[in-house]
Amino acid sequence: MKYKVLLVDDERIYLMYLQKMIDWESMDCDICGCAHNGLEAVKMADELSPDIIFMDISMSNMNGLEASSHLKENKNRAKIIIMTAFDEFSFAQKAIKLSVFDYLLKPFDEKELSDTLIKCIDEINQERENAKNEQENFLKEALDSGGFTRSDMNTIASHRYVVVLFKKKTEIAWGEKEKFRKFLRQYLPEQDVESFFLGNQMGCGVIIHALLDQWMTLADLKDAYRKLLYDQPLEGFEWFAIGNIVDGIERLQETYQNAKLVKENRIKMVGEVNSYEDVLPLEREFNMLNQDDVNVLIKAFEMKKYNKVDELIEKMFALSRNQMFSYQYVVATYYTVTTEIYGHYRYQETSDLEEMLSTSGNLLSDISMCSTKDQMLDIVKNYIYEIFSACMGTATGNKKEVLAAKIEKYLQQHYADQSLSVNQITEELYFENSYIRRVFKEQTGQTIIQRLEEIRLNKAKKLLQEGVYKNSEIAEMTGYCDQQYFSKRFKLICGCTPSNYQKTKGK
Secondary structure, X not given: OOEEXXXXXOOHHHHHHHHHHXXXXXXXXXXXXXXXXXXXXXXXXXXXXXXXXXXXXXXXXXOHHHHHHHHHHOOOOOEEEEEEOOOOHXXXXXXXXXXOOEEEEOOOOHHHHHHHHHHHHHHHHHHHHHHHHHHHHHHHHHXXXXXXXXXXXXXXOXXXXXEEEEEEOOXXXXXXXXXXXXXXXXXXXXXXXXXXXXXXXXXXXXXEEEEOOOOOOHXXXXXXXXXXXXXXXXXXXXXXXXXXXXXXXXXXXXXXXXXXXXXXXXXXXXXXXXXXXXXXXXXXXXXXXXXXXXXXXXXXXXXXXXXXXXHHHHHHOOOOOOEOOOXXXXXXXXXXXXXXXXXXXXXXXXXXXXXXXXXXXXXXXXXXXXXXXXXXXXXXXXXXXXXXXXXXXXXXXXXXXXXXXXXXXXXXXXXXXXXXXXXXXXXXXXXXXXXXXXXXXXXHOOOHHHHHHXXXXXXXXXXXXXXXXXXXXXXXXXXXXXXXXXXXXXXXXXXXXXXXXXXXXXX
């Protein structure tokens, strides 16, 4: 961040000396102008808005103290550093009353100038940070409460605003927000955009941009964020959701809600950077649920027409490709469907219904982590299948543990069936295919197929040890399609052929 410096002295040679005394550029300072008297200094300060003014005292057409007094009356925020060749207490007294930043006695050397400048910059940075924090706290209040609580807040209310939500692999700590703002300035220069970081809410970061460039568009913002993603792959940014641009701070909630809409619907769009314009083509009208929808769903499930069940869930939860997605709508529909299914089966245990409804928070968390529409649809289907299973005979206890135990029991009972498949288990246990696979792997560390083969081989080992049956008979008794395949799998997993195993382990 550059600091604009105005030099004021009636001696041209001294002005030239000041410009060359130190390396201003290395200290992020830019000499924006040189004035030769107090009157000229006041005029240039109004026009150039410097951050720091080095002001000589003894000048014609308004001396340095008079110019400083005038700037203070006009509420100019520049830090004034007085320079004088006269070591007079009266000058110092007046300078203190005018709240000048420092008082340098000529001739001063490079170190004195540098030390004073560093202290001045530190104070400017602290004031800017405090002002930024105050503005960010105000903006956060505005988003959290849906309105404004302090009408006298000095915000940049005349500018256009846009809210951006983003996901990062590691959240940005609150104490690192100035570092993050500085990072953003590489792609959105401060002269065009002022950026406010409001921390992390609901698992994603929140940025508010005040657009200082009147011509900036959503397309410009998207290009900037795409460049950020391309240039900084190691930063761990996953996606950005950009709301609409609004005129005036009173419409901040509008762009925030639309950024959330973009976030929710990013799974239906291409790329990691999306804006409000990208969701506009999506259909916004939801087909409200009715009793007939639930009745058809229940009937299809009871008849084990799972393809039909899946189609109905996609329709009921508005998860079709061209339909605008809404977390709130999905959760509300889940409440309705759950209650209707429990009511249909006249489920008596109110506590069980309350427990099932309480999982809506888990549902919301699960779908918010999805990166594709198909993932989201699978998760919603899993929850609905679980409701049916609960109503049609699932035991109490930890549902995932119970389900894994039921799968294990089913495998133990049907391992000899050569046609046994996950789809068959799905139909018998009333759970969706991908859900059964995922839960069993979570609970046991094995896939269903891995466990099935383990059971078959363990049974085969016992039969081989008995020494009663031929290998072809054992293959058939343990669910293998033929003796050759059985022998091949046995050797691969057990490390020896069935015959050798029988010789070493048999009776």
